[in-house]
Amino acid sequence: MEFGAGMLETLSVHETDPLSARTEMRKTYEIGRDDWRTRIDTRTVLTATKESFHVSAELSAYEGETRIFNREWDEDIPRDGV
Numbered sequence: 660m661e662f663g664a665g666m667l668e669t670l671s672v673h674e675t676d677p678l679s680a681r682t683e684m685r686k687t688y689e690i691g692r693d694d695w696r697t698r699i700d701t702r703t704v705l706t707a708t709k710e711s712f713h714v715s716a717e718l719s720a721y722e723g724e725t726r727i728f729n730r731e732w733d734e735d736i737p738r739d740g741v
Contacts, residue, residue: 663689681706696723711735 665687672680682705689698698721706713713735720728 660692661690663687678707678709697721707738709738711737 666684668682668684670680670682684701684703686701687698689696691697700717700719700721702717704713704715706715714732715734716732718728718730719726
């Protein structure tokens, strides 16, 4: 059995504009043995406006190199005093 994982996280903000803050996280998980392999790739991006936080995410699952599942989300979450 073989297992692997990786992550890349990028954070950015302009020093005079706190609403420019952005974080992006990419993660990959792999597992396999002999002639089979599976992999999950995820990507999440977080940003904000004065009114809301925005979350954008994607999840993809693979058998070998064939993508067998994909889902995307885009959500706005009101700041409500934050």
